[in-house]
Amino acid sequence: MAFRKRREALRSILSGSACIRAGSVYDPVSIRIAEDLGFELGMFGGSVASLTVLGDPDITLITLTELAEQMRRMSRASTLPVLVDADHGYGNALNVRRTVQELETAGAAGLTIEDTLLPQAYGAAEPQLISTEEGIGKMKAAVDARSDPALVIMGRTGTRGGGPSATSFDDCVARAKAYEATGVDALFFTGLKTRKELETISAATTLPLVLGNAQGELDDPAFLVHQRVRIALQGHTPFAAATLAVYETLRALREGVPPKDLKGLPSSQLTGRLMRDADVKLRLAEFLGLKR
Structure with missing residues (x-):
């Protein structure tokens, strides 16, 4: 298949012995920059997808069609493997199947499916979690939906995300083990804060691990490698930097600065x-x- 090499490259990262930092990408130009700079992997986050396509915050207003179309644009522009944040799969387990199919044909090397209840329920200030049983169904549906066995499916839990969605650490470990049993290729975590938490999860599971944040005492590449963490994300600062650059440039032009005198072009x-x-x-x- 046309995208097989990209997916095999992501699988090589997961089966390797290093912990890599993915580059945050969101459009054809950003993915080409990441590729030219030597990043092994791009990360297309849900928050930057919403900002890029809609100019809206990360509250699940973007549709699957819009997400997949943006991924398709990036796939055309670059051969860099991309991991896509597919949120909750845009519905129930059957919607998850459709999500996997669309992102697979759009060229994603891998995608994450999480157990957050999205969009937010009425009266809930923060996202909540679906049941473990429903989460298991979503992971099974995702694995079943792929036609290219090289496509990477990651099970993601929001149990340590803070707010009402946060549950006990025991629940986090239990969900990780349950999702691993469904046949996903890796486990994705956000909100882990201590070495003890990561060590416990690593001991309870066997799959490669991905961290949505690796700050504080977790900001130690050697330790992460030892705990089977193969990808550690760094947020989406490239989009933030690009936003400031556009803002400052337009402001300068509005204030009468000649284009030839602009800095940072x-x-x-x-x-x-x-x-x-x-x-x-x-x-x-x-x-x-x-x-x-």
């Missing part, structure tokens, strides 16, 4: 490289008879 060489200008010129010469 990319060189024509960088812009040309990100547009793959050399490849385009070759095609213009070959297919349209234009001189290089």
Whole structure:
């Protein structure tokens, strides 16, 4: 299949002996930047998807179609493997099957399915969790839905996410073990704060682990590797930085600064490289008879 190599690359990361830092990507330009800088993996988060496509906060307003279409745009622009935050699978277990099918055809190397009740229930200030039984059903549906066995499915639990969604640590471990038994390829956690928590989860499971945050005492690559953590995310600061850059540039232009006096603009060489200008010129010469 066209995307098999990308998925095999992600599987190599999960089966390897290192803990890598994924680059946060959200559009064709950002994924090309990450690829050119040598990142082994891109992470397409739900929050940046919502901001990029809708300009809305991460409250599950984005649809599956919009998420998959943005992933498709990135897949066309780059061969970098991408792990997609598929939230709750956009519905029940049958919706999860559809989510997996759409993201698979869009070129995702892997995706995460979580056990959060989304969108937020009426009167609930924070997201809540679905039952363990429903979570198991979603993980089974996700595994069953893929047609390419190389596609990576990660089971994610929000048990340590804080607020009403946080449950006991024992529940976190129990869900991790239950989701592992469904046949998912890795386990994804957010909200872990101590080495003891990570050590306990690592001892109770056998799958590769992914952390949504690795701060404080968990910010230790050697320790993470020893606990079978293969991917540690760093948030979505590239989008935040890009937002500030656009804001400051537009503000300066609005205040009358001439474009030639603006600071922090990319060189024509960088812009040309990100547009793959050399490849385009070759095609213009070959297919349209234009001189290089």
